[in-house]
Structure formats: C-alpha cells, structure tokens
Amino acid sequence: MSAVLLALVRKDLSLLLRDRSAFVFTFVFPLVIAVLFGMVFGRMAAPGPISVALVSEGSGPLAESFIAALQDDPALQIERVGRRDDAIARVQAARCCAVIVVPEHFDTAAEALLTGGSMPLEVLGDPSRAAELGLLQGKLMEIGFVQFMLSVGDSARLQRQSALLRASPASDLGTSDSEREAILELLAAAQRLAVAREEKEQRPWEKQFGGDGGGASPRLTSFRPIRITQHAVVDDPARPPSSFAVTFPQGVVWGLAGCVMAFVTSLSVERNRGTLHRLCAAPISIHFVLASKAGACFVMALLMQSMLMLLVVTVFGVRPVQPAMLFPSMAAIAIAFTMVAMAVASLFQSLGGSEGAGRSVILILALLGGGSVPLAFMPPALASASAVSPFRWAIAALEGPLWRGGSMRSQLVAIGAVLVVAVIAAAIAWSSLSMRRQSA
Amino acid sequence: MLILREVSKNYGIVRAVDRVSLRVAAGEVVGLLGPNGAGKSTTVSLVTGLMRPDSGSVTIGAAGDPMTASVRRAIGFAPQELALYDTMSAAETVTLYARLYGAFRSRRQVLEALDVVGLATRADERVGQYSGGMKRRLNLAIALVHEPPLLVLDEPTAGVDPQSRAHVRGIIRARAASGCAVLLTTHDMEEAEKLSDRIALMDHGQVQAEGTVDELIAIHGTGSARTARGLESVLLKLTGRELRE
Numbered sequence: 001m002s003a004v005l006l007a008l009v010r011k012d013l014s015l016l017l018r019d020r021s022a023f024v025f026t027f028v029f030p031l032v033i034a035v036l037f038g039m040v041f042g043r044m045a046a047p048g049p050i051s052v053a054l055v056s057e058g059s060g061p062l063a064e065s066f067i068a069a070l071q072d073d074p075a076l077q078i079e080r081v082g083r084r085d086d087a088i089a090r091v092q093a094a095r096c097c098a099v100i101v102v103p104e105h106f107d108t109a110a111e112a113l114l115t116g117g118s119m120p121l122e123v124l125g126d127p128s129r130a131a132e133l134g135l136l137q138g139k140l141m142e143i144g145f146v147q148f149m150l151s152v153g154d155s156a157r158l159q160r161q162s163a164l165l166r167a168s169p170a171s172d173l174g175t176s177d178s179e180r181e182a183i184l185e186l187l188a189a190a191q192r193l194a195v196a197r198e199e200k201e202q203r204p205w206e207k208q209f210g211g212d213g214g215g216a217s218p219r220l221t222s223f224r225p226i227r228i229t230q231h232a233v234v235d236d237p238a239r240p241p242s243s244f245a246v247t248f249p250q251g252v253v254w255g256l257a258g259c260v261m262a263f264v265t266s267l268s269v270e271r272n273r274g275t276l277h278r279l280c281a282a283p284i285s286i287h288f289v290l291a292s293k294a295g296a297c298f299v300m301a302l303l304m305q306s307m308l309m310l311l312v313v314t315v316f317g318v319r320p321v322q323p324a325m326l327f328p329s330m331a332a333i334a335i336a337f338t339m340v341a342m343a344v345a346s347l348f349q350s351l352g353g354s355e356g357a358g359r360s361v362i363l364i365l366a367l368l369g370g371g372s373v374p375l376a377f378m379p380p381a382l383a384s385a386s387a388v389s390p391f392r393w394a395i396a397a398l399e400g401p402l403w404r405g406g407s408m409r410s411q412l413v414a415i416g417a418v419l420v421v422a423v424i425a426a427a428i429a430w431s432s433l434s435m436r437r438q439s440a
Numbered sequence: 441m442l443i444l445r446e447v448s449k450n451y452g453i454v455r456a457v458d459r460v461s462l463r464v465a466a467g468e469v470v471g472l473l474g475p476n477g478a479g480k481s482t483t484v485s486l487v488t489g490l491m492r493p494d495s496g497s498v499t500i501g502a503a504g505d506p507m508t509a510s511v512r513r514a515i516g517f518a519p520q521e522l523a524l525y526d527t528m529s530a531a532e533t534v535t536l537y538a539r540l541y542g543a544f545r546s547r548r549q550v551l552e553a554l555d556v557v558g559l560a561t562r563a564d565e566r567v568g569q570y571s572g573g574m575k576r577r578l579n580l581a582i583a584l585v586h587e588p589p590l591l592v593l594d595e596p597t598a599g600v601d602p603q604s605r606a607h608v609r610g611i612i613r614a615r616a617a618s619g620c621a622v623l624l625t626t627h628d629m630e631e632a633e634k635l636s637d638r639i640a641l642m643d644h645g646q647v648q649a650e651g652t653v654d655e656l657i658a659i660h661g662t663g664s665a666r667t668a669r670g671l672e673s674v675l676l677k678l679t680g681r682e683l684r685e
Contacts, residue, residue: 014528018527277521277523278523282540283512283542
C-alpha cells in the first residue's frame with residue numbers, strides 16, 4: 001500500500017509543480033517578497049542621526065556646555081525630556097534607542113577632570129539596537145574629549161582646578177605628594193600657556209578640537225574623560241543581523257499560504273472534474289487520497305522553506321544562530337500548515353468557496369501573522385491579535401534558530417506552539433468532515 | 441460476474457434506485473438504457489462501490505461487495521465525465537491508475553495499453569492537448585489497463601467523432617469476446633443495439649424491461665425489425681415522451 005501512497009503523492013506533487021499559478025505563489029512570489037521587503041527594510045534602517053532622549057538633572061555651566069555639544073552634533077538627534085520615566089517610555093516604544101541622563105553632580109565631577117575625575121553620564125538603552133548604542137558611546141567619548149580639551153584651554157577653569165588640588169590632601173586624590181606636585185606644575189604651565197594663547201587669539205583649543213572633534217592627541221587616548229554607566233531598559237536582547245533575516249521568514253509565510261491554497265484548490269478541482277470520483281472508485285480508501293494530498297502539501301511546504309532558508313544563508317549571508325533547530329522547526333511548520341490546508345479544504349469544499357472565501361481567510365491570517373508588516377512594527381493591539389494567526393507562530397519558530405537565538409527550551413516552546421496549531425487545525429478538519437458526513 | 445439483488449438507494453426522500461435486480465455474466469455486454477434521472481448513474485455508483493446501497497446487495501464475481509477496496513480491483517471503470525489530469529501525459533496517467541489497481545506496468549506495457557486505444561504515438565503528450573475523442577479513448581484505456589474481469593462503462597462514446605466511436609466499440613466487443621463482463625450505460629440507441637447482448641430499460645429507479653433487443657421489440661415495440669429506431673420506440677413507449685430534467 002505504501003507504493004500506492006507514494007504513487008499518489010508523486011502524482012499530486014507533479015500536478016502542483018506543473019500548475020503555474022501554484023508554483024508561482026508557492027516558490028516565486030515568496031522569494032520576491034523576501035528580497036523586495038529585505039531591500040526596503042534595509043534602506044529604512046540605513047544610517048541616519050541616532051535618536052536619543054536627554055534628561056538633564058544637573059544645571060551647571062559645564063552640564064549645559066556638554067548638552068549644547070550633544071545637540072550640535074549632526075550624528076545625534078537629541079530630544080530633551082523632563083522626566084527620566086518619560087524618556088525610558090520613549091525607548092520602550094522604540095521612538096529612540098537610548099536615554100542619556102546628565103546627573104546632578106555633573107559639574108562638580110567635571111571640575112575635577114584634570115585631577116582624576118571624570119564626567120559622569122548614565123545611558124539607558126535598548127540592547128536590541130546594539131549598533132546604535134555603540135555609535136552613541138563613541139560619540140559621547142568624542143564629545144567628552146572635546147570638553148576636556150576646552151577645559152585645558154580655559155585659564156579660569158585651570159585656576160579653579162589648581163585651587164581645588166591644593167586644598168585637597170594627596171591621600172584624598174589617590175596620588176603621592178610628588179605626583180600631586182607634578183600635576184600642580186602641569187596645571188600652572190597649562191594655565192600660563194592658556195593665558196598666553198587667550199591673549200593671542202581667543203580660545204585656540206576650541207578651534208582645533210571643537211569643529212570635528214577629531215584632533216585629540218594619541219597620547220590622550222587612554223584617558224577617559226567620561227564615565228558612562230549603561231543600563232538596559234528593554235528586555236529583548238536579540239537583533240536581526242540584516243533585514244533579510246526578518247523578511248525571509250516573512251517570505252515563508254507567503255509560501256505557506258501558497259501551499260495551502262494549492263492544496264485546497266487542487267482538491268476542489270479534483271472534486272469538480274470528477275478525478276476524485278474516479279480515484280475513489282479505485283481499490284483505495286478516500287483516506288489514502290487525502291493522505292497523498294497532505295503528503296504533497298507537506299513536501300511542497302518543506303521544499304519551499306528549504307529553498308528560502310538556503311538562499312538567505314548562502315546569498316544574503318545570514319548565519320543561523322541555531323542551525324540544528326532549523327530543520328525541526330521547518331518540519332513542524334510543514335506539518336502544521338498541511339493540517340491548516342486540510343482544515344480549509346474541509347470548510348470550503350466547492351471550487352468557488354475554496355478560491356474565494358478560503359483564499360481570503362488565508363490572506364487575512366497571513367497579513368495578521370506578520371506576512372507584510374513585521375510583528376515588531378505592528379501596533380500593540382494588532383500584535384496581540386496576531387496570536388490567532390498560525391503564520392505568526394511559524395515566523396516565531398523560524399526566527400528563533402535563524403537569528404533570535406535563546407535557550408533550547410524557548411525553541412522547543414516555539415515548535416510546540418506550531419504543533420498546537422497543527423492539532424487545532426486537524427481537529428477543525430476532523431469535526432467539519434464528521435459534520436458533513438452526518439448531514440449527508 | 442455481476443449480480444444486483446433487490447438493490448435500493450435513496451437520496452433523502454427521493455428513491456433513486458428501487459429494488460433493481462440485474463445480472464451480467466462473463467463475456468456478456470448488458471446495456472443500461474433510460475432517460476435522464478432514470479437511476480442509471482446511481483446504479484453505476486452502486487456497482488463500482490462509490491455508494492453503499494440502502495438495501496439489497498451487489499456482488500462482484502466470487503470476491504463480493506464492491507464497498508471493499510480489494511474487490512474493486514476486479515472492476516474497470518470509465519466514468520461519463522472525462523476525469524483526467526490535463527497536465528499529466530497519457531503514459532503517466534495510465535501508469536498511475538495501473539499502480540492504483542495493483543498492476544505494475546512497464547513502459548512497454550503502458551505503450552501497449554495505449555496502442556489498444558490508438559494513443560501510443562502520442563503517449564508523452566499532455567492530456568490537455570488531446571482532442572475530445574482522444575480523451576475518451578484514454579478514459580477507456582485507464583479502465584482496461586489492469587485487465588479487469590468486469591468493465592463498467594458510463595457513456596463511453598459520448599461526444600466523439602465516428603472514427604473514435606467505431607474504435608471504442610471495437611475494443612468493447614473484443615473485451616467481451618475474451619470473457620470480460622461489460623455493463624454499459626448509453627443514450628445512443630444504435631450503440632446499445634450494436635453492442636449489447638441484453639438491455640435493461642430503467643426509469644424512476646426501476647428496471648422497466650429487460651431482454652435482448654429482439655425480445656424487447658417483440659414484446660414492447662410497434663414493429664418487428666431489429667433496429668435502433670425500433671429500440672427507441674420501445675424506450676419512448678415505456679418511459680413516456682415528457683421532457684426530463
């Protein structure tokens with residue numbers, strides 16, 4: 001009997017692959033969607049100003065000077081926010097990648113810049129936007145250096161720092177007496193130089209370092225004028241390596257929709273043209289006929305997923321973070337959507353019903369499940385509603401091994417969710433067929 | 441080979457087949473005639489195991505009930521509608537059905553089966569490119585490929601040209617001559633008269649009359665000539681002249 005089943009599966013597979021519309025919707029359309037969306041989303045994520053919220057708890061001149069430098073930097077888009085909680089909410093809503101908090105004691109700490117102090121900053125960021133956070137950190141260090149060089153060129157400030165140093169015992173500064181004396185001599189020399197330069201031209205250091213900030217001496221690179229304390233304010237630690245890592249699972253959604261519709265339509269066409277009638281007259285049961293259709297649908301779904309995953313890895317350079325889990329996920333998805341196809345076929349048996357209502361239902365579920373707009377970009381209410389779409393669980397099961405990572409347990413949970421979809425769909429198909437049998 | 445005993449089938453309150461009894465012996469061709477809605481197609485569905493009778497029994501040879509899948513291996517069925525896959529070739533189609541009926545056929549055997557219906561030279565063309573007559577012949581080839589002892593042919597020459605019709609009739613006669621039992625439904629009086637050893641006239645789900653063409657014309661006809669026109673007059677006399685749906 002297995003040879004008979006195999007012959008039927010081969011027949012169904014060849015019919016589906018020779019059906020141009022089914023082939024295009026299952027294999028070509030998903031690929032076009034994945035590549036096109038990948039390019040569009042990739043362009044959307046192209047480098048631009050880094051969006052940052054700024055909370056100033058300090059109000060001294062040094063803090064204001066530092067904030068002004070931040071606001072003047074073209075690489076940053078600074079939005080001043082009054083309260084820390086409001087700023088964090090902006091990060092959580094993905095309106096900016098981080099909050100910079102300038103603390104109350106910023107000026108006090110900045111005054112001691114040449115005597116071992118540093119400008120304290122707090123950065124509360126979204127870890128999934130690691131690249132932007134990295135750039136932000138670099139920018140802060142750069143601006144910090146500029147601020148440092150400004151302080152070196154400010155004779156009044158150098159004078160205040162010398163006075164501060166003289167007033168503090170060496171032990172308080174963590175230096176020896178000889179080091180303290182050396183720093184005082186350095187400050188005195190720097191002060192003399194600053195006064196001389198101020199007389200000659202106004203604020204020479206600002207000219208040298210204020211414009212592009214790229215003139216810091218290599219001897220100063222180990223010096224850190226800014227002390228940044230970082231905190232995560234968003235839970236999600238993962239970030240897709242490229243837009244294609246997001247759009248290829250989206251392509252799979254459309255491929256699965258194509259598989260389901262090809263299966264449902266082929267069953268309706270067989271009913272309509274009498275070939276199903278003829279198959280049922282052969283010495284096989286109707287269950288064999290349905291099983292062969294399901295087998296063909298499963299193979300198609302697996303082939304389509306394999307093709308897209310192979311392309312995203314080999315052509316678009318996405319390296320799966322858990323490659324061993326990719327095949328079990330794809331197999332579970334293929335099983336689930338074979339059952340979904342059975343359910344849709346049992347609910348919409350006529351050719352008109354399957355091509356009209358059946359296609360519409362699948363289309364809506366695919367859109368809701370993240371087929372066109374990724375779940376991360378959906379409004380919260382819509383993202384919650386997407387839980388009813390089996391496509392959403394398919395995306396989750398694929399994204400895990402592809403780029404999201406996570407524990408083995410979380411992967412198994414994602415696969416389990418897909419298999420729950422399979423069970424629910426099988427139950428719908430079974431009850432629908434039973435009801436039809438009873439009414440017949 | 442085929443025995444129907446007091447077989448009845450209802451669709452809701454409509455009695456489609458009403459206590460039909462019929463026998464088709466090996467080597468015999470029995471024509472099932474009747475107007476639309478007479479119950480011919482339901483009788484064919486009962487014989488081929490597509491439907492279970494509400495009462496009575498259908499027996500295929502010594503094997504038994506056609507509702508049992510293995511018993512259906514003894515039946516070669518050519519439905520009235522051209523139930524073919526347009527994107528498959530004739531050779532693929534015949535190979536598939538041979539396999540479904542448990543007969544594994546080599547390429548040579550498949551071509552021989554297609555040669556019987558005159559399609560061997562176009563075995564690898566897609567069925568969608570075939571004419572109506574070629575499709576009708578392929579429909580018959582599928583029924584013949586596993587060499588069944590019982591052939592059930594539902595209007596096997598409907599809508600084909602005279603050449604194809606003559607070819608199909610020749611095949612049916614040859615199969616019957618080799619010992620195959622044939623149950624044939626048709627609206628074509630000439631075909632029924634030329635092919636059938638016996639004819640069962642059906643209407644309102646019942647067999648109204650049964651016998652050879654000569655017997656039917658002698659008992660129910662207005663003339664004694666064994667002609668298709670004579671058979672048609674018998675049918676009209678027994679089933680009336682009002683139009684059927």
